[in-house]
Amino acid sequence: MKKKVALILVLLMILAAVTACGSKDTPAQQPDASGQMDVLYYAYNSIPVLNWDPSIEFSNGIIVMNNIYEQLLRFNAATKEYEKVLATDYSKSEDGLVWTFKLREGVKFHDGTPFNAEAVKYSIERTREIGQGAAFIWDAVEEIKILDDYTVEFVLSYPAPLDIIASCPYAAFMMSPSLEDQPDDWFEQGNANGTGPYKLQQTTMGDEVILTRNEDYWGGWGDKYFEKVIIKKVTETSSRRQMIETGEADITTELPAEDIEALKSSGNVVVEVVPSFTNLMAFFNTQKAPLNDVRVRKALSYAMPYDDVVEHAMGGYAKQSIGAIPEGMWGHSKDLYQYKHDLDKAKELLNEAGIKEGELKLLLTYMSGDEAEKKMAELYKAELSKIGVELEIRAMPWESQWDMAMGTDPSSQQDIFVMYWWNDLATPYSYLYSLFHTEDSTLFNLSYYKNPEYDALIDGAHENSAVDIEEAERGFIAAQEILLEDAPAIFIYDKNTVWIKSPSLKGHVDNPSYPYVVFFNKLYRE
């Protein structure tokens, strides 16, 4: 018997020894334990890269790719100006049909291939040829002419703002023509070759990405910047919170409001709240009675408890929308009409439309798993029940929700479709066209809204944005006035991005045009 007790004790001691001997060097908690190598750690809430092909990726991947690849220009949402990246200068013809870009000289891709006019032509043509993801942004381009090694001329088939297009966070990356020599599945194997400040060192099935400094970066490096960057998928919010609290991660985002409050009061981390270009909308099925009656749609817009939604669904990290364009994006206007929570008005409008209490039953769909959308829907349901409208809330996987909306029979479709939208191109057209322009077959116009006057207005404004931005902006604002009058959707709130950062991390500036992207080469530790 004694022997066995001794045996168990020995086993326990071995276990303890393993734990203890490990604790002597815990590099996980001490970034400097490994010598001078200082690593930046971005704990990301989802898979960092879905598709390694920069021509195709139209999702999370931009958080990695904007550090490996570069565009010709970068849009600075704060100053509303274009930063020159791979282009040093550009000019356009009077009619906005011919654009000439001067390219930066002496830039090399990570494999040593020089960046030049040929690379620009190759990249854009490749993206267009593949035709996936955001390839549509280049739609207006008819021909790309190489004038000399460092000058490219774009001939367009209709006026389009090529500066906005060239700075797009998606599908506007410059790739090396040496890509042609690589096997077909080169990207699928997790490879990259850009001109950006960081090179891809390794990646594990897209769950974890490690970047290493591109020492030959044309922009140069100071001493203080990070040599390595880790971007890791950490889906659990409690894990992300703990990692930032212990200092294992340097920067993260997308934490629940309760966690943000707790972190704020702890004082161990920096919490930065910035506006984003993401807004939440609820689209009415305008093809289905009685939602085809504008009075009903207006009544339902007045029934939304905007302030409560911002307060309780988003913990205050949002702002009620004014119009369809989020604050901070050009084309947003504070003078547009804003629906306020007003049940009396809602009731009155419903009466006018001849809808009696208890008569209206509506189905709302939202993407399952999204807590904020769920809370919003529940708050909305409570308000609607006060004016005798019954709301059924259905959580669906995105694909199923979308599939249902794309059906052809309005009676089998949802009445209210809840969805977030964010920009691809930094233009109001990205919202106003995709969401409300007449469509032959449904894609993202989930209100099934058809208004020729509106279509003409935004198409005209889009062409204007190639030549006269102010005129374009007036057009986009006028188009939103039509939307607010027709009420095809409820513009609920503009979301905030909340960054949680380690206090030692400096140099981080959010750019809402590039959602969740951290430009790692600007960051350093102090």
Next chain:
Amino acid sequence: MKKYIFKRILLGLLVLAGVVTITFFLTRVLPSNPAAQWVGPRATPEQIAAAIKTLGLDKPLIVQYKTYVLNLLKGDLGVSLRSKQPVLTELKTYVPPTLELVLISTVFAVIIGIPLGLYSAKKKDKLLDHFCRFFSVGAVSLPTFWVALFLQLIFYRWLQLLPLGGQLDAKLKLMYEVPKITGMLTFDTLITGNMTLFVDALKHIILPGITISLYPIGLVARMTRSALLEILGEDYIKAAKSYGLKDNLILWKYALKNSLGTTATVLALSVGYTLVDTFLVEAIFNWPGVGNYISTAVMSMDYPAIIGVTLLSASSYVILNLIADIIIAVDPRVRT
């Protein structure tokens, strides 16, 4: 004996065929849009139309099923809609880390569960027995996600002894070449002799390992105890006692041996259970295994991946059941 095993294998194959059929149709009748999934977000109608053709979704479901089964027989599990990688290749990456957790939990179940059951039976209704019984009931009934979060809180947040999740420290990966032999990191690092990596991998597996092994430990302890108690009442034990053999000898040599059949059966089945249980634990510990893979697949209705993992789980259940049956059949008292 041969006929018995043959019959069992045949039955197992039948079960697998059923599983493939049901999962295929189940994942396909659910409202979803595989073509849209294939093309990615914000697709154009032309892209979706092209994808429908590529994926063969324009053909009747029964034809698609036939194609799928024929490919399956050739060992082709199809291509993931999300990552566009062959499901088999992906499984090869994601299975070893899960297997590593399952193996660890099985080892724990044997070296902790059996002695626990043994002492419990020996000291029936004494303090030690009560403690063991309390522990094993607790181990079986505590929700795994709770245990996982609790362990993280203690060992990561408060004591800062063990890492929060993952398989290896990301910063160590930058400094050392991580060996890729079996994909089970603790094993790979050990046989390549990289002690720094081995210790780190070991530290990473402790918390998920403990969490996942609680259920099998409790189960094995309970089963060993009850099997032993029954056996200790048998005549041959009385005979052995009357011969004056030592208690420990009787217990370890004569009684335990006979109880192992039951324990092995339970163990084999609990491995199957653990395989599924890891899914939740992997999510919490950010373990790059099958659980992580299937949860992403389910969220995005990636049906080739869903069927792939379901088939994998079903096959392991069938195989483990087969093993359990064979173990029992080897026992001459069962074999007739």
